[in-house]
Amino acid sequence: MSRWTSWWHELSAAAKFRLYTGATFQFALAVVIVVMAITVRSPWAATGVVLAGIAAVLAVEVRADFAVTSLLASRRWVQVVAVATLVGVWIACAVAAGLSGDATTDARMRLTGIYVVMLIVFSVVSLIEYKWWILLALSLVTGLAFGTSPATVLGGVLLTFVAGALVVATTLLTLWGIRMVDELEHAKVVEAELQVAEERLRFARDLHDVVGRGFSAIAVKSELATALSRSGASDRAAAEMDEVRSLAVESMGQMRELVRGYRGIDLTSEVAGARSLLAAVDCRLAVEGDPAAVPARFHEVAAWVVREGTTNIVEHSAATAATLALGAAGMSLRNNRPRGTPGQQSGLRGLAERLAAVGASLEVLSSPDRFGLEIRWEKS
Incomplete structure (x- = not known):
């Protein structure tokens, strides 16, 4: 159990939301398949619904946005097999409805065919480009295939298109939510990178300010000590070198405080230090x-x-x-x-x-x- 909980905690917020959305999406699809299989009231029709449902689940699992695992992600042959299965079941329902002379069987086959169309829209059409045009064409074909009169053809077209439009709209809203979470996660990453860059700039600026003055003072006093030594004023030269050593120690201390982030600076001390440094030049x-x-x-x-x-x-x-x-x-x-x-x-x-x-x-x-x-x- 600890392995699974640690795996969950290691996921980012976006990955958790994506996994939750994919699991919810597929659970909803499974519930729809069960309801469809029960309502067709025929073993053969229920078998067709279940077969089409399995194909629909595989088609969804191949999509990275809704995949629960990575086992089938981006495997195109799985999607090809799933789409072929869905189309095959739909064609079988259309043929059975056309050849059967029994009104009850015809009604069940038509209902099963419409169910299969909804599964196709749910798992394939809503996740590809030109979805609205494909949905319209699919609605027309379904109405013509299962309609027995102009009124039933028109009713089948409208029913398929309206139901499919609701499915597509729901899927688009779900994808929009996933994209928003991904963008927020990306924004957090960018914000963190900007904060790191800003902190680096601040540190570089502080390092320049702290080290710049110390090195300038050391350089000036070292030149002064050299000049004094050459002129024979060894005592004054030694005093200047003592100050150079003190400045070096002080600069090292400031550097340590800078690295630790606890550096302080005092105005009165800086004024006194400025007077001393300028006097040296x-x-x-x-x-x-x-x-x-x-x-x-x-x-x-x-x-x-x-x-x-x-x-x-x-x-x-x-x-x-x-x-x-x-x-x-x-x-x-x-x-x-x-x-x-x-x-x-x-x-x-x-x-x-x-x-x-x-x-x-x-x-x-x-x-x-x-x-x-x-x-x-x-x-x-």
């Missing part, structure tokens, strides 16, 4: 305003602005002065002496995504002698 940072003036829900993104903006100043300018302004309405970070414009790898696109996620906006101001980031906490 002979750039004076003037801070206007107080980090406490920034609305609490924007503190984290403001810290990312300071981090990314500072990294851009180091990598994309020869700045000697920069100004950081913090306020309740927004913030800005400007520097002089830009060197070209930051490209796609500067992280500004990721920064814009961060700001948009919290309802803020980013404007980049660029000129030959100035570069700045203007942020507004609420989009106008």
Whole structure:
């Protein structure tokens, strides 16, 4: 029992619904066959109904949409045999009704023939193309084959077409339900893939922001230590290398926190770190305003602005002065002496995504002698 329950639980929701629909469809077909066999009131006619019913079940089982098992799925020869059997039983009923001189036998054969036509519509016609035209042709042939007068021919045509139309409509609704469930399952898969892609982009952006500043600081301080060492200021060079080591350890810790997904960032610490990093490249940072003036829900993104903006100043300018302004309405970070414009790898696109996620906006101001980031906490 546990094997069967585990098999059921391993199926997707769409596969469960498809299996349930196929089983229900075939159960309904079996019930119809039993009722038909009882109502014809003749052993020979009942035998024909049962034979046609078995063929109808096989024809349905071949269809992937209604198959309960995969044993007969897509085996065309089974469908050919099933259709040939259904047509053969129908022809036998038409011949028997035409040759029999007994009115009771004729009526039973006509009823059996109409039943077989319904089984053909149920298991074959409703599942193929041009179903409505085929149903109309089948209704005309059935009326002509079993009718004994113009009135009975017309009645047989109308009865067959109306009953067949109900069967086709029911089958189409069932197929529509299966398609809808399949589309929902596909949408879930696509949504999951999009979430994975979005998370990868977020991780790449965070990795760039975290590692970018650390590596920039390490590169700058390493160059400074090299220059100091060559000039004979070994003590200052050693101090700079100690800071390089501290930055490397700090970057490693941030990397671990990033991987674990628990990384935090503090605005006040980022402002202090920006001042220290820019001072190492002979750039004076003037801070206007107080980090406490920034609305609490924007503190984290403001810290990312300071981090990314500072990294851009180091990598994309020869700045000697920069100004950081913090306020309740927004913030800005400007520097002089830009060197070209930051490209796609500067992280500004990721920064814009961060700001948009919290309802803020980013404007980049660029000129030959100035570069700045203007942020507004609420989009106008």
